[in-house]
Amino acid sequence: MAEGRTETAQKRYGRLARELGGYFHPWQRTLSGPDPELTFDLLLADLLTPQTRVLEAGCGHGPDAARFGPLAARWAAYDFAPELLELARHNAPHADFHLWNGKTDIPSDLNGPFDFIVSRRGPTSVILRLPELAAPDAQFLYVGPRLHVPQVPERLQAVGWEVLGEWRASVLAHAPTWADWQTRCEWMAEEARQSDWDAQAGAQGMLYREERYVVLARRLPT
Structure with a gap:
């Protein structure tokens, strides 16, 4: 994955679409507990109604549109990688x-307003566009890849949205091989040291934590 260090994000995600068939973490891992992203799944399923108009930011290859879209009145989504959108249109027609x-x-054809804006590890830039996209009583649900994603509450405050709840989940995980550990560190913008791997990796590989930060917010009345 050394090439990934010089790739633009758009090219990287396009390569994932071609090589992995979608927006997947490109390293193998084993979790020692429930996937920490389940909090997002449960909240999303609970908050959807047959009347909800949803906008998904950074939809990738469309897994959430395929899974949750039929529960909503409308599921609109966007991404900046054409290769991922091609897969999404196939997966969630x-x-x-x-x-x-x-x-x-x-x-012009992404016409709102939307009652519910969601982002699974997608761009936080959508928060700054919420005033243009959201209905008066809209909600926003986000899950990020670390326990702290400071720009999320900061940007919500900047646009005048109220945080209703925050959840932080963490489970032990193993990256089974040095190549997986390198890829994971690159993806998370961390340094992978061979000396650390040699000293700390065990029979199952390198131990680390899979972390998620989930936030639910709503638009305040004006």
Whole structure:
């Protein structure tokens, strides 16, 4: 994965689409407990209704659109990687997908407003666009790859949204091989040292923690 250090994010995710068939973590791992992302899943399923209009930021290859989209009145989603969107349209034909990076002008056919904006390890930039996208009583649900993602509450405060709840989950995990550990560290913007692997890796590989930060917020009345 040395090439990944010089890739743009868009090219990296396009490569994942071609090589792995979607937006998947490109390293093997074994978890010692429940997936810490289950909190996000449970909240999302509980908050959806047949009347909910959903916008998903950073939809990847469309797994959430495929799984949860039928529970909503509408599931719209966007991503900035064309290769992932092609997979998403195949995986969730009932949803509507848009090529967008969340920062430029909102696509004309991505017409809101939306009652529920969700992002699974996707871009936090969508938070700054919530005033343009959200219905008056809308909610926002996010899960990130660390216990602390400080820009999320900071940006919610900047746009005047109220945090209803925060959850932090962590489970032990193993990366079974040195190559998996290198890839995991690169993905998380951490340094992988061969000396650490030689000293600390056991029969199951390198022990680490899979962490998730989940936040639920709502738009305050104006």
